[in-house]
Amino acid sequence: MSTPQPHRSRWRRWLVSPLALLAALVLLFEEWGWQPIARAMAALGRLPAVRALETRIAALPPWGAATAFVVPALLLLPFKLAAVWLIARGALLPGLLTIISAKLVGTAVAARLYALCAPALLSLGWFAWAHDKLLRFHRFVHDWLQRQPLWQATHALLRKLRRLREGFFSRVWRRLLRRQSGR
Numbered sequence: 001m002s003t004p005q006p007h008r009s010r011w012r013r014w015l016v017s018p019l020a021l022l023a024a025l026v027l028l029f030e031e032w033g034w035q036p037i038a039r040a041m042a043a044l045g046r047l048p049a050v051r052a053l054e055t056r057i058a059a060l061p062p063w064g065a066a067t068a069f070v071v072p073a074l075l076l077l078p079f080k081l082a083a084v085w086l087i088a089r090g091a092l093l094p095g096l097l098t099i100i101s102a103k104l105v106g107t108a109v110a111a112r113l114y115a116l117c118a119p120a121l122l123s124l125g126w127f128a129w130a131h132d133k134l135l136r137f138h139r140f141v142h143d144w145l146q147r148q149p150l151w152q153a154t155h156a157l158l159r160k161l162r163r164l165r166e167g168f169f170s171r172v173w174r175r176l177l178r179r180q181s182g183r
Contacts, residue, residue: 041112058116065117072109
């Protein structure tokens with residue numbers, strides 16, 4: 001006769017809680033930070049030299065597109081190592097700012113590369129398989145998070161803050177326009 005194992009559920013809770021928090025933070029960033037980054041990268045893509053480079057990247061064959069994903073990560077690696085070195089030497093704030101900056105730049109570049117290379121990348125069987133699994137996992141986590149009361153409350157608060165921010169900036173903008181027109 002087997003006995004119930006209450007410690008198993010405790011271990012599972014200890015493992016799932018940090019993973020759920022990490023997933024929530026990633027999805028929160030995705031929902032509230034991704035759009036401004038995507039807009040900024042698209043605006044950058046309108047520059048003639050960048051547009052020409054993007055045209056060449058979009059025309060890459062599948063393995064060239066896969067390689068294009070690796071290059072930015074390798075270029076950012078020295079900055080991430082410098083951040084770890086700064087943190088290890090006691091310069092916590094500069095180290096954290098460096099790693100956050102590298103992460104933001106890396107995310108922006110990866111998002112733009114994905115937008116340019118998705119058709120070529122999805123023609124690779126292994127990439128299409130991994131892409132499908134990742135999207136399924138993303139939907140699962142997102143659906144689970146949306147059912148959590150803390151997520152719902154946080155989401156409502158962030159929507160309210162966004163409306164307040166947008167209202168504030170639109171009022172400031174209207175005042176500036178009135179001053180400029182001499183009213």
